[in-house]
Amino acid sequence: xxxxxxxxxxxxxxxxxxxxxxxxxxxxxxxxxxxxxxxxxxxxxxxxxxxxxxxxxxxxxxxxxxxxxxxxxxxxxxxxxxxxxxxxxxxxxxxxxxxxxxxxxxxxxx
Amino acid sequence: xxxxxxxxxxxxxxxxxxxxxxxxxxxxxxxxxxxxxxxxxxxxxxxxxxxxxxxxxxxxxxxxxxxxxxxxxxxxxxxxxxxxxxxxxxxxxxxxxxxxxxxxxxxxxxxxxxxxx
Numbered sequence: 001x002x003x004x005x006x007x008x009x010x011x012x013x014x015x016x017x018x019x020x021x022x023x024x025x026x027x028x029x030x031x032x033x034x035x036x037x038x039x040x041x042x043x044x045x046x047x048x049x050x051x052x053x054x055x056x057x058x059x060x061x062x063x064x065x066x067x068x069x070x071x072x073x074x075x076x077x078x079x080x081x082x083x084x085x086x087x088x089x090x091x092x093x094x095x096x097x098x099x100x101x102x103x104x105x106x107x108x109x110x
Numbered sequence: 111x112x113x114x115x116x117x118x119x120x121x122x123x124x125x126x127x128x129x130x131x132x133x134x135x136x137x138x139x140x141x142x143x144x145x146x147x148x149x150x151x152x153x154x155x156x157x158x159x160x161x162x163x164x165x166x167x168x169x170x171x172x173x174x175x176x177x178x179x180x181x182x183x184x185x186x187x188x189x190x191x192x193x194x195x196x197x198x199x200x201x202x203x204x205x206x207x208x209x210x211x212x213x214x215x216x217x218x219x220x221x222x223x224x225x226x227x
Contacts, residue, residue: 043203044154077215087153097144098205098216100153 003027004101006088012107017078019105023071023088032091033064035073037084038103044087047073078108114138114206116219123194123226127162130190131222139184140206142214145177148201161224194226 006023013019025033033050036066048055050062050071061074072090113136123129133143141162146154151220158179166179187206191198203221209215219222 010134027195041201041221041223043221045218097159102153 002102003099004088005092006104007099008102008104010105010107013078013085014109015078015080017108019078019106020075021073021086021088021106023073023101025069025071025088025090025099027090027092027099028069029088030069030092033071034089034091034098035060035062035071036089036100037100038087039084044089047086061086069087075106078106080086080108080110082106083108114204114219116204116222117180118222119220123224125195125226126193128190128192129224130188131204131224133187133189133206133219135185135206135217137206138206138208140187140208141184142163142207142209143187144205144207145187146203148203148221153202154203156180157189169206178224181219185216187214191224194224196226199224199226201217 004025005094011019035047036044037047038044048057048066050063052064054063059076063072083106085103085105087103090099113224115134117132121129143160145157147157148154156169157172159216160179160181160222162184168174181187201221201223203217205216207216
């Protein structure tokens with residue numbers, strides 16, 4: 001079983017749609033959680049951190065459920081520019097190592 | 111924000127040769143840098159953790175004699191792929207950890223695409 005699992009997609013949605021991505025992690029000792037965005041052939045870029053209380057940044061909302069070891073990302077009013085692969089990332093404080101999920105590919109169509 | 115550079119951005123080499131990839135933190139000192147590898151349509155996989163002034167820590171399954179890591183200064187880590195083979199063709203990405211003064215973040219380099227023919 002992978003440490004961080006995501007539905008690979010692709011998710012094909014029209015502009016303006018709301019789309020949700022899910023992620024589960026297996027290490028209950030994981031301390032910090034993030035969503036990264038990766039465009040084709042580019043390095044991943046931090047989209048947002050995920051906090052236990054849930055957090056929002058514009059059209060993006062992240063949620064964390066520690067009991068279920070589950071993380072989500074909601075994108076409202078999708079834009080064409082949101083097309084990318086979204087990576088769920090977990091940080092183990094020991095060694096400060098990031099573990100990446102396989103990524104979920106999003107394609108927003110006009 | 112902090113910037114991490116990698117050089118070269120793209121390299122093509124012949125099987126059996128060695129390739130060196132540089133990772134630099136441009137405006138901060140990084141005591142720890144990480145090297146990742148990403149095959150097509152797959153996620154990033156951590157190869158090794160590079161600590162300034164000490165030996166790198168390799169992940170299980172990564173050959174330390176094949177992937178030589180040198181972290182000679184607080185702003186530079188190098189990854190040398192020795193005796194490269196076509197199966198080493200991949201996207202290699204480094205990240206640098208900035209810590210101290212209330213900060214603890216990792217920044218990714220732009221990646222190096224290696225093609226071994």
